Amino acid sequence: MSASEAVIRRLGQPGDLGWVIAAHGEIYAGEFGWDPSFEALVARIVADFASSHDAEREAAWLAEVDGRRVGCVFCVAGPEPTAQLRLLLVHPDGRGHGLGGRLVDTCLEFARDAGYRTMRLWTNDPLTAARAIYLSRGFTLVDEEAHHSFGVELIGQTYQIDLS
DSSP states (O other), X not given: OXXXXXXXXXXXXXXXXXXXXXXXXXXXXXXXXXOHHHHHHHHHHHXXXXXXXXXXXXEEEEEEETTEEEEEEEEEEOSTXXXXXXXXXXXXXXXXXXXXXXXXXHHHHHHHXXXXXEEEXXXXXXXXXXXXXXXXXXXXXXXXXXXXXXXXXXXXXXXXXXXX
């Protein structure tokens, strides 16, 4: 299967919200040993987006391969004039198609078009594939802090990119 058989579409079909939450919970538990508090955090982010996002300034996308959901990313408003990239995920069934990069590129393009000047994101040190995507798009590390979250010891990382 080639990347051309994969599509990126706006979130909005029945089941999309639930898929984002379930996929994050299952994948992060399986791959990194994170506990259900991470899935709860994702559920809060998704619920906030679903109940009150500004469609001109915030959006979310899903990646599909052969009509099956395999990835997602959200662009939400941060402190003006900053957008936040959130919840980037590519399911193992969708990896190897360049979907992570395509999702980030879609998010960046939307943020630029919406008039944001910068984009920030928060991630954690074990997420090396995501970090490689962020760095390849020009994000730079602006902060790091050790913390205990989701049942494990982590180093939280904040990345930022100038959108001008």
